[in-house]
Amino acid sequence: MAINWFKYSSPASFYSLAGKLTPLFSITAFILFVVGLYISFFVAPTDFQQSEAYRIIFIHVPVAWMSMFLYLIMAGWAAIGLAFNTRLSSMIATAIAPTGAMFTFLALWTGALWGKPMWGAWWVWDARLTSELILLFLYIGFMALQAAIDDPRRADKAGAILALVGVVNIPIIYFSVKWWNTLHQGATVSLTQSPKMATTMLTGMLIMSLACWMYSIALVLMRTRTIILERERHTVWVSELQGAA
Amino acid sequence: MLKVSDLECVRGERSLFKDVNFSIEAGEFMQVNGPNGSGKTSLLRMLCGLSMPAHGEIRWCGNAIRSLDEEYHNSITYLGHLNGVKDNLSALENLRISSALAGNEIDENKAYNALQRMGLGGREILPVKILSQGQRRRVTLARLLVCSTVLWILDEPLVALDSAAVMLVQSILEQHLEKGGMIVMTTHQDINVAAVVTKRLQLN
Amino acid sequence: MLKVSDLECVRGERSLFKDVNFSIEAGEFMQVNGPNGSGKTSLLRMLCGLSMPAHGEIRWCGNAIRSLDEEYHNSITYLGHLNGVKDNLSALENLRISSALAGNEIDENKAYNALQRMGLGGREILPVKILSQGQRRRVTLARLLVCSTVLWILDEPLVALDSAAVMLVQSILEQHLEKGGMIVMTTHQDINVAAVVTKRLQLN
């Protein structure tokens, strides 16, 4: 069955499509969260090294992953918007940024709360931590830039350029921070992780990750819908929508 | 040479103008009229390629100006609301540098003469900062005397000029038209430029 | 009321004008004429107390304006070459704030009406940044409609305005004169303000 993708690249039809999909993803996300939390707290056994503190892993790792994926996806949509001048893709990129920033913040927060009992410090200048912090700055820069520009079309394009420059930089930043850190000191700080993860732990983590994915999709769809309405408020189809409502 | 078809300009959510069609050939003068905020500046910026029309096409010698880009820039001179002169440089430096940036390097003598003709004699090497409003505008306009482009796009060139300077600008424009140049201009003041063909575009 | 005696203005090493004497009484209109760079703006800034004359005196009701300072500021409104509007604020905010800064707080309604009268109806809450050149000038001029000062000092208020706006400004000036106000103004454009007494000062 061939889906006419071009049809959905117009904001109007995407609006209704997204309206139908959002509940689907929301419900899936909710169910997965419940299952994942159940596994995290009641099925997964106590870790013999870290006792119960390790349970933070079930939230920390999924949000940390999401924070990185979402940046890539955001930059991808922004690039498409810039290259093909498709309004919808730029709107999706704009809609992803806050969610990505929130996940980045949560990765930092949960990591800090994990670090205190494990390393005895809320924060250490480790490669992974530092590059996560910089990622947060990049998200915030993207949002601040878009917020500072009144004209949405200009905001889209400027944001796209920034996101793309950021994508080129992220690997550079990651490796430079890594090198910087290891040059200085040995492994005073290493993630004390037993090599073989219990399978229940792994499933818990994966389910939580999947839940985060579904949540992100649902939320981004919802936010995109709002952005579409905001930007197209003077078009005919929006007023027809109003008339129908 | 310049052909505009079905042009539409949208600002914010309002359409400023639409279905604008005209063409300009060698020796023709076109004046764009309209009240404040009717879209004259917006139109002129589109003609330069500084902003994109919501709809319609602008062609130069048959090619869309977007595709020509740098080639097209070689044939136009645009003077906008802003003077585009540097406060800290002298009139002479300003003129030479702005000409060079427009791809047309001129020597000191030529620049001197142009400034002289614009009534800035004796003030060539003062920083533009201390000149009066009208004198700054004259520095900008001096560019017209030294450039070798065909199409001039002028956005209210007469602002802040005294009556002698208005006469002077008028004669400069006429000379350009005689040599087969083209001019698109806006102004709220009265000016009578003698041209073979004078077109008027009324916005709003 | 305003009395100027033996005024001299020196810029750089040149004396722009000297021995300027005049006085303005209630209901009088004075137009300062002169070519670009003749010192009109310099004169007007001296009248406001923004710069100091090289020689001579300016008196308001018999007192030197230097000694009056804030008291004098309460009686004048100066509009210069620069608009004095904030790009990021709306016309409405700009008008209310600039009036408040001039010591004259006005409510929203009054501001709305003034902007309406200046032909900015429907654009009151857009940021001034996106307005056209002439529209920004109108925002500045709207201040004249709400202020309660007696002496207006206007430096080329007509720049960038279309002909409808010029008529409007003219009628505003005339009303002010009728109410016993005083106006000192420069312009390079033609304007005929009906006044009981019209003085002309030719510089250079």
Added chain:
Amino acid sequence: MFLWVIQRDLLLAMRQRADVLTTLFFFIIVVSLFPLGVGPEINMLRSMAPGVVWVAALLASMLSLERMFSSDYLDGTLEQMLLSPQPLSLLVLGKALAHWLVTGVPLVLIAPILGIQFNLSTDALLILAVSLLLGTPVLSLIGAIGAALTLGLRGGGVLVSLLVLPLYIPVLIFGAGAVEASSAGLVASAHLSLLGAFLLASLVLAPWAAAAALRISIE
């Protein structure tokens, strides 16, 4: 009238909602840059922390100084302010206050969190916040003088820092000193009361000096 000035400046700041946040993030980023330049050893970072946070606060406050008058100057609003019937020094005070509200207060609030990155003790964090609370208004007030003096000069942004930084130094020394004292287990009250004295002195003198500077710059 005084209130109008503050209100206007805050309005301008809020109009671009990002405005307040960016000063804040600048502060955060500069503070985070140092460990990257210096290296991640905990002890060294801890002893650097008060100095780094204070220098960053100084820079954040200084960076936004240029904006204090220059945009008003360029578009002619400042001319209008000089012609206003209120005393100019009051206007200047209003503008300095608005500057502090926009750039100083957020720093005071966020600084303790940044201190955690450097492993400062709770006491030291508290003193850090208090010292910033007393010190940042002084920065805004002194800064107003510098901003007024450099108005309309090209390269104003850099020139202002040249003029203002030497004047900032006492604030820096006592501000950072207070935190260091407290993290070394000493009492910081002497330092703090000196900061308070600076604040009072600058409240009285700075508006007046800045107003005089403005008059000179605009002529």
Added chain:
Amino acid sequence: MFLWVIQRDLLLAMRQRADVLTTLFFFIIVVSLFPLGVGPEINMLRSMAPGVVWVAALLASMLSLERMFSSDYLDGTLEQMLLSPQPLSLLVLGKALAHWLVTGVPLVLIAPILGIQFNLSTDALLILAVSLLLGTPVLSLIGAIGAALTLGLRGGGVLVSLLVLPLYIPVLIFGAGAVEASSAGLVASAHLSLLGAFLLASLVLAPWAAAAALRISIE
């Protein structure tokens, strides 16, 4: 044409002779502030030195970024540049180069002298200069992107730092790293060649990205 851009920017910088000097003094003052904020222990100062000098260089370069395009934008010159028959990216390259000549080169020259204040060895001083020589042009180039993106936005000066500082981090790390390595007696060539690679990459990519950003900003 390219040369005209550079020449013009240099002329403008020279016209206000203070301009070059102020960036330099800013750099000197920030570097000198640190010992004041942190305290006078020699060993700690020495190990801080590379980081502090590099952070100061970064801030000095960043501070003057805003001016790169904004004054040209405000007075309409940038419009004229967009209409010039040369490729825009070349113009941008010229402006970035001029920016480097005005802000970067003086730092490279003065940094070794400042390093002496921190008791760095002769080798380390040399490496400091070389790392700055390779690194500061990258700062100007990346900065051009940020400056172009924030053109005409209110609060541009602070916003640009928010955008640009995270991108500066690799340069900072390898720049400071090179000096640290050499003062620890290791070879710094790996760091330096990475800096060189950054320079090449940004020479190719940045003018292009900045030109695209300019076109967007001016529309």
Added chain:
Amino acid sequence: MNWASWSDFFAMGGYGFYVWGSFLVSLLCIVGEITLVFNRRRTLLRQLSLIHKATQYEQNNETTS
């Protein structure tokens, strides 16, 4: 089942603050984000319907007069 009692469950082996701190703040952020999005949408829809009503009203007036 890992937990002997509810208090055991909340104590998390002495790490309750950290574990619950992580999960609760995450929950808060997620709930907060959802409310923000909903609020934005709700205010927007309200605005739009006001505009819609106003234009309808105007149109009606035009046709009747």
